[in-house]
Amino acid sequence: MDVSEIEVRDEVGADCLPYLMDLFASAWWTATRTTSEVTRMLAASDLVFALIHRPSERLVGFARVITDEVYLAVVLDVVVAPGSRGSGLGAMLMDAVVGHPRLAAVRSIELVCQPELMPFYRRWGFTEQVGRSRLMRRTADPLLTGA
Known part of the structure; x- marks a missing residue:
């Protein structure tokens, strides 16, 4: 895909919601999300980054x-x-995230990823060196527990 045809937008409009649902269907941790849940999630997220292929929208x-x-x-x-x-679209997304003005003064930007993606995220300064901290989770989603 030619990245020059990609635009970063700060919202997912109703016209793009079906595309977001298709995108979520392609990832193991988002595959079971419903349109109504995703609509609520979008409204409650502080920042949204959508990559739109301009020719096809x-x-x-x-x-x-x-x-x-x-702080976080x-x-x-x-x-x-x-x-x-x-x-290069993943890099475009991460450039938009870490370069966003609302995050410029934030002390820590964190994410959770699979081990094979750690080298990708290291390019933006992310590290698995988080002191003595450990991820803990309370969830009703069996996809997130490995069970």
Whole structure:
């Protein structure tokens, strides 16, 4: 995919919601999300990053952030369309996230990823060196427990 044809937008309009649902269907942790849940999630997210292929108006990448804009920002749901992976769209998303003005003064930006993606995120300064901290989770989603 030609990245010069991609636009970063700060919302997912109703016209792109079906594309977001298709995108979520392609990722193991988002595959069971419903349209009504995703609509609520979009409204409650502090920052939304949508990569739109201008010629087709199709959403081909997505990420979101929850933040207090001072101490912490958490990057969530970084997803690129399967047919566009490896084309630089993930880097475009992460550049938009870490370069966003509302995150410029945030002390820590965090994310959770699979081990094979750690080298990708290291390019933006993310590290698995988090002191003695450990991730803990309370969830009703069996996809997130490995059970």
